[in-house]
Amino acid sequence: MKIGELAARTDVPTRMLRYYEEQGLLDPDRTPNGYRDYPEHLVDRVVQIRGLLDAGLPTRIIREILPCLSDPSTIHIEDASPELIADLERYHELLDSRTRCLARNRDAIAAYLDAVRRSA
Amino acid sequence: MKIGELAARTDVPTRMLRYYEEQGLLDPDRTPNGYRDYPEHLVDRVVQIRGLLDAGLPTRIIREILPCLSDPSTIHIEDASPELIADLERYHELLDSRTRCLARNRDAIAAYLDAVRRSA
DNA sequence: TCGAACGTTGACACTTGTGTGAAGGGAAGG
DNA sequence: CCTTCCCTTCACACAAGTGTCAACGTTCGA
Numbered sequence: 001m002k003i004g005e006l007a008a009r010t011d012v013p014t015r016m017l018r019y020y021e022e023q024g025l026l027d028p029d030r031t032p033n034g035y036r037d038y039p040e041h042l043v044d045r046v047v048q049i050r051g052l053l054d055a056g057l058p059t060r061i062i063r064e065i066l067p068c069l070s071d072p073s074t075i076h077i078e079d080a081s082p083e084l085i086a087d088l089e090r091y092h093e094l095l096d097s098r099t100r101c102l103a104r105n106r107d108a109i110a111a112y113l114d115a116v117r118r119s120a
Numbered sequence: 121m122k123i124g125e126l127a128a129r130t131d132v133p134t135r136m137l138r139y140y141e142e143q144g145l146l147d148p149d150r151t152p153n154g155y156r157d158y159p160e161h162l163v164d165r166v167v168q169i170r171g172l173l174d175a176g177l178p179t180r181i182i183r184e185i186l187p188c189l190s191d192p193s194t195i196h197i198e199d200a201s202p203e204l205i206a207d208l209e210r211y212h213e214l215l216d217s218r219t220r221c222l223a224r225n226r227d228a229i230a231a232y233l234d235a236v237r238r239s240a
Numbered sequence: 241t242c243g244a245a246c247g248t249t250g251a252c253a254c255t256t257g258t259g260t261g262a263a264g265g266g267a268a269g270g
Numbered sequence: 271c272c273t274t275c276c277c278t279t280c281a282c283a284c285a286a287g288t289g290t291c292a293a294c295g296t297t298c299g300a
Contacts, residue, residue, distance in 0.1 A: 004275065014276085015260060023258095033267060035276060051221035056176025058257070068232040069225060080236045088229055095226035099219055101171040105189060106215035109208055112188040116200045124246065134247090135288065143286095153296060155247055178285075 003028075006038045010046040017046070023059040025049050025066065055098065065091055123148075126158045130166040137166070143179040145169050145186065175218065185211055 007014045020026045021036075026045070029037040048069065052062045064087060127134045140146045141156075146165070148156040168189065172182045184207060 002276075013260080016258090018278090019259075033276085035267085048225070051218075052225060053258080054176060055218045055222050056174055060257095065225070065229060069228045085233065085236060088233055092226060092229045092233065095222050095229065098171070098175050099222040099226055101168075102175050102215050102219040102222065105168070105172060105185070106212060106219055108189045109185060109212045109215065113205065113208055113212065116205060122247075133288080136286095138249095139287075153247080154249095155296080173286080 001038050001040070003036050003038070006043065006046065009043055010050070012046055012050060020046070020049060020059070024063045025059060055102075061091060061094075121158050121160070123156050123158070126163065126166065129163055130170075132166055132170065140166070140169060140179075144183045145179060181211060181214075 001009075003014045003017055006012075007017060010017075017026065017036075021028065026038075026042065026049075028042065029039070031037050045066070049062060049066075053059070068088065121129075123134045123137055126132075127137060130137075137146065137156075141148065146158075146162065146169075148158045148162065151157045165186070169182060169186075173179070188208065
């Protein structure tokens, strides 16, 4: 599909899709006329990228972990260097601590709302 | 405690502590000589602020939810306007979706690492 | 008492990362 | 042809973070 359709389906402006490509997060094919040509599965990937960006991860990290997250069919376990493994372990730790941080604050808000409703 | 000690204990530069105050995230007391005087519990709050900022929340939102998170003793339920309640419900939703996004990707990394280790 | 260390405000500048707008030009299709 | 989509590129906006300098007051120990 072309960039306009992807933008419509993901609700991400074309400008951003080009920006993500520039950041190495997307690598669409090109039609003979130079138009970007996005395969179907990139819809999910764009949504995933947005989620991670909204969660405060820099494009640099997202770029590094994306190959291990999407395309479960094309997981390439063989060429996993010790450095990559180490990086992933750090990112796992990072995501875990952030998950716990957000969950803690989410629950705190829930508790507050609960208290308010109870006293109403 | 004075700003230097807080900076040392939270590993957040004094520059940033003043910056957060400017952003309305901190409101320390003042000693008669004008020095900022941070009560003990602000140590945790600073750590919490860092966590939320790292998680991608803007200071604007953090400023709004902080009063409902810290100081469980001083929860002021009475003056919770319907607008505040609505905002908090939205923020709860926001934190929840981000939490789930991060957890999902964290687990995906874990699964990948697991697969790698299994094949090693 | 003198100085070092720490505190105050305010300002200026500059970086990084993300998000956007607009100009200028080519390609597709009614 | 004319509209709409796409292309590239330049430039800007905004938020967070950071360093530094000035000019000045306080604390505390040697």
